Amino acid sequence: MIAFAVIALLILASASLAMCLRNLVHSVLLLVANWAGIAVFYLWAGAEFVAFAQLLVYVGAVSMLSLFAVLLTRRSFHDLDIIPESVSRATWALLTAGAVAGVLIGTILGSPFGNVTEAAPAVSMRQLGEELAGTHVAGLLVVGIILTVALLGGVVIASKDKEDKS
């Protein structure tokens, strides 16, 4: 339980710090720390495969994506305004955020967490793979096709520059 508290603290602290900092690159790096914290949580919960996949995908790849996105936006961190543009906007933002938080907290508090007494089922990597590539193969293929289409779309959008020049 102490381990869980430490992990939760790490996740929450990095997330809240990431929102408070004015330097965007620092925020992204803290967000990466947050993702790593979530991977640690998966590890704590016994989901080894998900934890390493989370590290490989988020800390390895998505972090690069966000960093490049931040670096390619031209504004330097000195002239970033964090003052809301108008009072009504700030009010609406607070209201929306409060509503989302209310729904989330309500759901968490409302869902029954029974006391699980039997040991968690030990799922081996082999079982996981067989489930994924056997029982749920249709879903896997659909996700693969959607991602491929997205990738092709990205290539099409990116390659338009050349035609404009010629």
Place this chain on the structure above:
Amino acid sequence: MSATNDAFLETFPVTLRDAATNWLPAPWNWLAQGLIAVVAVLAIFGSLFAILTLVERKALGRVQNRPGPNRTGLPYTARLPWLKFTEGKIFGLGQPMADGIKMLTKEDIVPREADQVLHFIAPVAMLAMSLMTFAVIPFGRNLVPVELDASVLYFFAAGAATELAVFMAGWGSRNKFALLAAMRALAQLISYELPLILSFVPVVMIAGSLSTVGIVAAQSSWHWGFIPHWYVLTPWGFAGFLIFMVSALAESNRSPFDLPEAESELIAGHLTEYSGFKYALFFMAEYLGMTALSGMAVTLFLGGWNAPLPFLQFIPSYVWFAVKLLTLLMGFIWIRATLPRLRMDQLMHLSWKFLVPLCLVNLANTTVWHLTASLPLAVRWLLCAVIIVAPFTLIGRSLTKGVAPRTYRYAE
């Protein structure tokens, strides 16, 4: 097999560890065993790093027809009668120590405008991540620090985090050369991560396991008693091994892919603003990363700690692992001495237009190998060899069209 399993030398490291920790109560026993594994990895691969820097400089020297470092000796060795002829220089063996002391005593300069925190974290994170990858490599029978179900995935997850360290170093230095070079380094690391990961997927497919221990166990038998079951000896395994080694060269920023540093062209890339021991940490991380990737290549393709022939099993497994690892490392050094550096566009073309398509073909090839298990071995081998060699030739020809073979007009 059972005789070799119980041989004294084979079990010696484990026996030693157990003798040191068995008197402790249960939870402490487990902790002490883990700590001993950590200390052993740090000590062995730390000293291997020191020796490797010397060996590399010596070997590069020999290739370039010069002696390499041969002056730095160790104190008092001249008094030993059997070393008297070296006059205390002992072939430059003291060089790593001198280098270490030099790095430790150099001034640590941090630019005033640099991001102090990131500038400090970058080398530490880099080294920590390279060290973490050693946790899952089986160095011998029963000699794996942490046995995980998904250890191959763990290895590459820990390795992927080094990209972040490179970014932190480049951005945190607040230096335009460092930032630009870090971007180039990231482009290279991301591009070669793909073939690196795709090249070992066939091994996972055939071995049916993501655990390094399981993969080594799947390679521990012999065809007709003398041809080892190593994956490098199958067509897809051979192709995968070559792609893995090329990508490993690029991932560890080694020549001919050392564009991020390119000491003769750029300043030093993302290391421009680093001095003293922080630079040494980056240097150490490069060598440790190279060693870890070689260790993974040995595990995935070269049969891990298995002996090449059955009657050679009397030699302990960790010795075989060390022999294979050192051979690969010498290969890295040899390549550095031989090949010129690639250009940035050539680097990108090699990865995206050549290695990635070949990896995908190799995946299909592995499926063919898996499904034709009923065919005689020779037929199966030839079929799969054709499936991978044909695209290799075709893609290679089309990529080098008009460029190769090079013709020499004036130099004859």
